[in-house]
Amino acid sequence: MSAVTPFRIAVPDAVLTDLQTRLDNTRWPEAECVDDWSQGVPLAYTRELADHWAHGYDWRARETALNRFDQFTTEIDGLDIHFIHQLSSRPDAFPLIITHGWPGSVVEFAKVIEPLTDAGFHVVCPSLPGYGFSGKPASTGWGIERIARAWDQLMTRLGYDRYGAQGGDWGSVITSQIGRHERGCVAIHTNMPMGRPPKDLANPTAEEQEALATIADRQKWGDGYFKQQATRPQTLGYGLVDSPAGQLAWIVEKFREWSDCDGHPENVFTKDEMLDNVMLYWATASAASSARLYWESATGGRGAGPVRVPTGVASFPKEIIRMPRHWCEDSYHITHWTTMPRGGHFAAFEQPELFAGDVAAFFDTVR
Template structure:
């Protein structure tokens, strides 16, 4: 690692500070929640079920420690630095193993750096988690612009490619001249973009959501059972499960008013993401049966971070920037294929299970394809040890 280049931009230590007044206001609003009548379907066809959200609200208002966000983040080294006019918040944990490979890892929506915290140990200190020193990473976890403790952009144009370029600048600013990148959900889009841009120093990428499949699934192979099942799952999601996606990609400001005014509405919006994740979250709150690391406290850490930072609207606008018809870069020429090696991991609870043929067709430089035994869309959050093992395998040949 080279010396920090202070001329390029100041990197400042950061500490989360939550006021008592903010926590008191949260509890007051939770207590005053106005409830709709019960849904008329016996599953999630009409959205988040009343029993699920009432159980979540009850635990949040009476049992949850509102200072968990503060204490969990402050237990790790945090920093901010201004890049392209936006103050970017990031967690930066250097491995105790000096030859560790630098890794920048990007969260998505409705996630945050919170969803990655339990993967920090396995990634930075693998010898304590079943790996070897040769598997270690120096880890950089930035908060997307407009998410969490990063500042909100004050102009349009922060699409996936602009964020990817900001990440390349962040790694350069930290002195990392050789590194890899990883992401899921929106973070997969950022990681896909940084791989296609190919900044100096980037030697490989890994994702656990196949971005090209969302862009044009019909262009991918469809002559096998796995391919047909994946295509059917995407069609089901696009016809019955992507209401949040359409709203945020077209009218993020409209939904933002409700999400900033009611914590219960914010929680409902955030947990209504995909079928697998929804039922796992519902089970955690209604039956106290978490799936892996998706416990009630861990789920509420993430929702609480959105509430306390007031970033639900600005996070929603990131979908307009990246996917909306009126986005600043809509219609721009596509970026080229990645020139660096690409790794991909398929998790069984994902919105669709990506076949190897799709990953190969999407990425000519694919050099790793893994199939995990457990986990879903929020793989790092739900199964941090399994997720870390996938990243070790994916990047092992690039060390």
């Protein structure tokens, strides 16, 4: 059995010095031709964020804050996996693995790990392969199915033969796959359930009309990043790994588009919070390796068949694709559904109290 090795985040000084130099020497494009975000992140705001990153943001303080969590690495299927493993003091604590997506990271869960451990959960929070401080696959094959198997192996290695799983974005897809096939998983929770409209949908309700309109709008205006990462992640990587301003804009655009922020990301996130997440991509040069998960999914599938273990859903109003419950019933054994009053795609990051409360309430029914 591979060892579980303690880990602390320690970005070299040389990386930080190089980052500031690159930010100060950025060759900027001209400004957009519109007065909104319809052509992408506005130049003025990108320059504002970049200046703060170079001259106001204190990574060492942020690094120390992230290192309050117990972190480890272990080799699974030939790849080093980084993960947080935060134990609860409660004797009846229930093991829970929580999985991020793109453009997220373990930073997304920094506000909910402690509330969940206080609520009686041993929290395991891994970095996806090719993301953050996990290893970068050097060959193809690290798709959804393989990650789900690796997460089950991780939980077994940590001594958990019975556990729950939670996720959004890619984390939702991986969590669903764990719920389908991994015997140690007894229940799952997701904030991005995936379903499909009925084939004979002749007279859609208002809720269904809204869902269909959201899907159509996303297909027309919101899927460009997906297509690029699913087809040419390597080409994209050259620009993003070399340019911190490019990496910053690529991620912050989604924080604005996918969160419940009323038009501006800083209505939900601070500059430092967004930069914490961007730093996990920049410091590890993981733009291309993280994007390859889209390529793997496009070439290898995303799992199939219904999830038969009990499933909890937290439905946030600004999720990028918000499915009505009855569209999801064939895909999951839904035993818990909460319609949230606010929040978007980055649920744990945006609304940590609502998120942690719903996760705890659901898994308390199966612990």
